[in-house]
Amino acid sequence: MYRLTTRTRAGTATEIAVLVLVLAGLALPAVTPRGVIQDLFFILTMLTLAQIWNLLAGYGGLVSVGQQAFVGIGAYAMFAGVILLGWNPVAAILLGGLAALALAVPTAFFAFRLQGAYFAIGTWVIAEVTRLLIAQWKALGGGTGTSLPREATSNIMGTDAIRALFGVREAAARDILAYWLALALVVVVTGCIYWLLRSRLGLALAAVRDNVEAAQAVGVDVGRLKWAVFLIAAAATGLTGALIFVQTARISPEAAFAVTDWTAYVIFIVVIGGIGTIEGPIVGVLVFFALRSALADYGSWYLMTLGLAAIAVMLFAPKGLWGLISARTGLHLFPVRRRLAGPKIEGGN
Amino acid sequence: MILRLENVSKSFGALKVTDGVTVTVPRGEALGIIGPNGAGKSTLFNLITGNLLADEGRIELLGRDVTRAPAMDRVRMGVGRSFQIPQPFEGLSVFENLLTAAAFGRGGREAEMVDDCARILEETELLRKANVLAGSLSLLDRKRLELARALATGPELLLLDEIAGGLTEGECKALVATIKAIHAKGTTIIWIEHVLHALTSVVERLLVLDFGRVIGIGAPDAIMASQQVREIYLGLEV
Numbered sequence: 001m002y003r004l005t006t007r008t009r010a011g012t013a014t015e016i017a018v019l020v021l022v023l024a025g026l027a028l029p030a031v032t033p034r035g036v037i038q039d040l041f042f043i044l045t046m047l048t049l050a051q052i053w054n055l056l057a058g059y060g061g062l063v064s065v066g067q068q069a070f071v072g073i074g075a076y077a078m079f080a081g082v083i084l085l086g087w088n089p090v091a092a093i094l095l096g097g098l099a100a101l102a103l104a105v106p107t108a109f110f111a112f113r114l115q116g117a118y119f120a121i122g123t124w125v126i127a128e129v130t131r132l133l134i135a136q137w138k139a140l141g142g143g144t145g146t147s148l149p150r151e152a153t154s155n156i157m158g159t160d161a162i163r164a165l166f167g168v169r170e171a172a173a174r175d176i177l178a179y180w181l182a183l184a185l186v187v188v189v190t191g192c193i194y195w196l197l198r199s200r201l202g203l204a205l206a207a208v209r210d211n212v213e214a215a216q217a218v219g220v221d222v223g224r225l226k227w228a229v230f231l232i233a234a235a236a237t238g239l240t241g242a243l244i245f246v247q248t249a250r251i252s253p254e255a256a257f258a259v260t261d262w263t264a265y266v267i268f269i270v271v272i273g274g275i276g277t278i279e280g281p282i283v284g285v286l287v288f289f290a291l292r293s294a295l296a297d298y299g300s301w302y303l304m305t306l307g308l309a310a311i312a313v314m315l316f317a318p319k320g321l322w323g324l325i326s327a328r329t330g331l332h333l334f335p336v337r338r339r340l341a342g343p344k345i346e347g348g349n
Numbered sequence: 350m351i352l353r354l355e356n357v358s359k360s361f362g363a364l365k366v367t368d369g370v371t372v373t374v375p376r377g378e379a380l381g382i383i384g385p386n387g388a389g390k391s392t393l394f395n396l397i398t399g400n401l402l403a404d405e406g407r408i409e410l411l412g413r414d415v416t417r418a419p420a421m422d423r424v425r426m427g428v429g430r431s432f433q434i435p436q437p438f439e440g441l442s443v444f445e446n447l448l449t450a451a452a453f454g455r456g457g458r459e460a461e462m463v464d465d466c467a468r469i470l471e472e473t474e475l476l477r478k479a480n481v482l483a484g485s486l487s488l489l490d491r492k493r494l495e496l497a498r499a500l501a502t503g504p505e506l507l508l509l510d511e512i513a514g515g516l517t518e519g520e521c522k523a524l525v526a527t528i529k530a531i532h533a534k535g536t537t538i539i540w541i542e543h544v545l546h547a548l549t550s551v552v553e554r555l556l557v558l559d560f561g562r563v564i565g566i567g568a569p570d571a572i573m574a575s576q577q578v579r580e581i582y583l584g585l586e587v
Contacts (some may be wrong), residue, residue, distance in 0.1 A: 004459060203449040203452060203459075206438060207441070210441065215438075216424075217398060217420065217430050217499075218450035218453050218498060218501075218502055219450070219453035219456070221421050337442065339442070340466070344471070345476060
């Protein structure tokens with residue numbers, strides 16, 4: 001007599017639109033200049049990091065400010081794979097994910113003993129310690145960093161085919177490959193988060209976010225859930241970090257473990273777009289990119305404007321820009337809400 | 350026997366909040382717990398549910414020693430609870446609150462739980478608001494949701510913590526009728542309550558706690574007539 005529904009017309013339309021956008025995105029390098037591809041690579045990788053942080057904080061209640069540890073360790077593991085093991089950079093990206101996963105185990109072991117703000121600070125401290133340790137690794141350039149060897153960057157798998165297909169130079173072919181990988185990564189990460197939120201684990205995550213004690217009282221294994229989310233997020237962040245530094249081909253501890261670039265901007269994107277929704281980070285990354293492009297020449301005014309924008313959104317639209325849009329229109333592009341349909345329910349027939 | 354506590358104690362620092370509590374609850378009984386504020390009533394619930402672990406003593410549930418078992422295991426063994434201050438999952442709808450409890454408390458698939466959740470929502474008069482966000486509910490509806498969510502876990506032992514507190518007389522009557530109906534179906538209930546007329550209209554025995562110790566247990570009339578209880582709990586001079 002009663003039915004559970006999650007599917008909406010907007011959700012179906014979004015799925016079709018995403019499919020069209022991905023196909024168009026794959027073909028885009030044929031018609032756009034290299035600068036646009038580099039900008040899109042930046043947007044896609046920041047969106048991936050934002051979706052992952054949103055999963056951690058917006059759904060799992062784990063407000064980490066140490067995600068740069070996983071970007072950095074992922075990037076350094078990729079470099080180690082290339083320089084020390086002679087791997088192809090694309091294959092070495094997987095090593096980045098594994099290294100981040102391995103780092104996440106001791107990080108969670110210590111950080112999960114802390115709550116709230118202490119957890120946030122704890123993750124930051126662990127990231128700093130990791131940066132200092134990595135800076136001692138002389139084989140990868142120590143404190144000053146290093147670059148991917150010329151023979152490795154000129155021989156990345158797939159770039160020859162891209163050069164032949166689009167008639168571009170080696171560096172541009174490498175950018176196109178990185179862009180395609182970023183596109184694939186953001187689709188997989190967002191798709192997996194969407195699937196997770198629609199599964200019963202999504203309910204458990206929301207319950208833990210809202211009230212840990214009550215979640216335990218209904219049988220949710222809070223500890224195991226937090227571990228799972230933290231490890232998955234770390235591995236995905238490590239893969240993203242490795243990919244980012246395949247594209248730059250140059251690494252240093254300061255760049256790879258930058259709290260501003262890999263955590264502060266990511267938090268800005270999620271907060272301004274709308275925490276706890278898949279749509280929020282998408283809106284947030286577009287606003288962030290627009291501000292970054294518009295204010296690139298204004299030095300410290302850029303950061304001050306970002307700060308003011310974040311404060312304004314937190315004061316006047318605490319659920320972010322997407323929260324504002326959603327409240328006014330009732331629109332959910334990625335519906336995760338379960339609705340009970342049936343007799344005697346308001347709007348349930 | 351569904352629950353047996355043997356000499357259970359719990360301290361927070363130097364303060365002993367549960368002091369050698371021993372009680373047996375037969376299957377199908379409704380047991381009321383009363384006592385002044387700070388007597389250790391909610392702590393006793395937390396020890397039964399596993400939200401707190403006992404320092405001493407033994408807790409048996411359905412004949413199994415669960416003294417060190419985590420809260421999650423006890424829920425799956427059939428312990429459902431409500432909280433004194435309602436703690437809904439505010440970002441989820443009323444229905445999703447129940448679905449979470451049903452899916453994890455019983456360990457089944459969501460689709461199999463839908464009709465049962467709808468039935469519980471109807472019993473607790475929340476069906477109409479099934480798709481409303483829990484964070485936007487009134488106090489009465491939050492209390493109803495506490496009860497409904499506990500029921501959704503499929504409890505054999507239902508622990509109710511001051512569920513009638515703060516309600517009007519009419520709201521309280523409606524809630525008592527719902528609790529009576531649940532009890533009539535065979536669910537064992539342990540109910541902490543200060544609204545004594547509501548409590549005594551449901552329970553078969555009353556247990557009185559003071560400074561973490563059991564100072565009386567028995568039929569409600571006999572307990573309420575006890576001079577010691579009247580002095581400690583009701584503040585009447587004897």
